[in-house]
Amino acid sequence: MSAAVRILEWPASADAGAASGTDAPREPLGALWDSATLAQVMQGTASGDFTVTGVEIDSRDVQPGDLFFAMKGEAMDGHRFVPMAFEKGAGAVVVDRPVEGPHILVADTTAALEALGAAARERARGPIIGVTGSVGKTGVKEAIFAALDRASHGDAHRSVKSYNNHVGVPLSLSRMPSRARFGIFEMGMNHAGEIAALTRQVRPNVAVITTIAPAHIEMLGSMEAIADAKAEIFEGLESIGGNRGGVAVIPADSPWFERLRDAATKLGVTAVSFGKAVGADVRLLDAVPAIGGGSLVTVDMGDRRVCYTVAAPGEHQVLNSLAVMAAVCAVDGDLGAAGVALAEMEGLAGRGAHVQIEVPGGAPDAQGKRTALLIDESYNANPASMRATLAQLGRTPAKRRIAVLGAMKELGDHGPAFHAELAGPLAEAHVDYAILVGPEMAALEDVLEAARKSDGPGKTGPSVLHKPVPFTHCANVGEAVDALRAFGLERDDAVLVKGSNSVGLASLVRAFSNQEG
Numbered sequence: 001m002s003a004a005v006r007i008l009e010w011p012a013s014a015d016a017g018a019a020s021g022t023d024a025p026r027e028p029l030g031a032l033w034d035s036a037t038l039a040q041v042m043q044g045t046a047s048g049d050f051t052v053t054g055v056e057i058d059s060r061d062v063q064p065g066d067l068f069f070a071m072k073g074e075a076m077d078g079h080r081f082v083p084m085a086f087e088k089g090a091g092a093v094v095v096d097r098p099v100e101g102p103h104i105l106v107a108d109t110t111a112a113l114e115a116l117g118a119a120a121r122e123r124a125r126g127p128i129i130g131v132t133g134s135v136g137k138t139g140v141k142e143a144i145f146a147a148l149d150r151a152s153h154g155d156a157h158r159s160v161k162s163y164n165n166h167v168g169v170p171l172s173l174s175r176m177p178s179r180a181r182f183g184i185f186e187m188g189m190n191h192a193g194e195i196a197a198l199t200r201q202v203r204p205n206v207a208v209i210t211t212i213a214p215a216h217i218e219m220l221g222s223m224e225a226i227a228d229a230k231a232e233i234f235e236g237l238e239s240i241g242g243n244r245g246g247v248a249v250i251p252a253d254s255p256w257f258e259r260l261r262d263a264a265t266k267l268g269v270t271a272v273s274f275g276k277a278v279g280a281d282v283r284l285l286d287a288v289p290a291i292g293g294g295s296l297v298t299v300d301m302g303d304r305r306v307c308y309t310v311a312a313p314g315e316h317q318v319l320n321s322l323a324v325m326a327a328v329c330a331v332d333g334d335l336g337a338a339g340v341a342l343a344e345m346e347g348l349a350g351r352g353a354h355v356q357i358e359v360p361g362g363a364p365d366a367q368g369k370r371t372a373l374l375i376d377e378s379y380n381a382n383p384a385s386m387r388a389t390l391a392q393l394g395r396t397p398a399k400r401r402i403a404v405l406g407a408m409k410e411l412g413d414h415g416p417a418f419h420a421e422l423a424g425p426l427a428e429a430h431v432d433y434a435i436l437v438g439p440e441m442a443a444l445e446d447v448l449e450a451a452r453k454s455d456g457p458g459k460t461g462p463s464v465l466h467k468p469v470p471f472t473h474c475a476n477v478g479e480a481v482d483a484l485r486a487f488g489l490e491r492d493d494a495v496l497v498k499g500s501n502s503v504g505l506a507s508l509v510r511a512f513s514n515q516e517g
Contacts, residue, residue, distance in 0.1 A: 020128040041119035044106035052091040052254035096150030117170030127331040133210025147338035148182040156182040164188035190216040199236030207233040208249040213384035218412030227256040245269040245332040252280035274322035282326040308339030314392040350379030362491030370491040377498035378505035394429030398494035406499015407438030416443040424448040434471040
């Protein structure tokens, strides 16, 4: 076993702790649903006999053999795209009016998708894990999947991308094969009651809350309300092993830990805590830099100590790994496979991916190249994740550190204060240049400008800043692309790109990832 991944206790085999102790017959790999079953569970009428191999709601993403749902939205009717779905090879479609070609005729396609998701959950033969949280839920979901998929030799299933809402969850459920031995589903929200509705569909045996942060505070009003909304995930929990009410995995270091724990125990749920806090059930003992990057982590899990490597850099990634270990342990999964998965997993696109980009400035290396590091955090942002990623930028070896920060959305009246408070983390990260994107960044601009004007002989800038951070404020992403090019990236620079998804900073990442240099 390599020194980079050391598991102090490794199960006897890759299948040890698998959810099902049976050798149940496996369905043919190509078959997901047949027409008779579809008609029955969706209370529809099948045009004939057929089988499908996948489920899709976007005609652009249809693959040969997929079942395409013609969904109706406020501005679009999916029935318009039925011909396109068939052109791309759809095996059948679900419609509320007769069409040419294999189909299931139903009264309501949205209700039919929910019914199919419920049928998939009903036939599941292994434990189900639900993941939510203000920060890190997609990464934790992907890491749990990687661990359980490795241990089950490809028989784990998870929601892809961020399919975590009222449409994405039943879609992800409906795609779960009957042979799956584990299912991992992400649940998101921005209003009270949304998680409650989703958890009743997923019916998890284990529920993970990654953290509580002021995301969506505009809609929910307070941090207490955010914690309560996340805790709704416990309402759908079902028993696993000796835990009749299921298992809730919750952050011990959160100011809202007791609130989450009490919400779980009131429902008869077993609470398992993770974090640095004394008394955490899965407790961080040590985290040191690992050879080649990331962290070498030692964890006390009560009955054992486990040591493993987390490839993705940052303290927040270390803490997320504790949630992964707790969830894997709760379903009797393979901790060895979990350690290997965490050692192999680097950042996801938009959520911490490290991209080497060619740049015009600086002396070339021995291979004649000039490259800089671009850290792609363009998918989401809130005050907690901004602070965490800026802190990691400060620890990243670099000639210069540049931060491209997009606005944080859905903060309501709290927005100006949260944006202004980023001045401290920017200075603490020793950022050499900041590009602020979006009107919400005006509050941060004011603080940085005040520091700049107060700097100089005989003047004292705000103590939180230590020294002024050079910056520019851009109205949109196009201006930010121009500003970063004008700044002139050089070899060995590190560029953090982070903002709420609606700001569109992913297009800036693409612009610099594809540039010639």
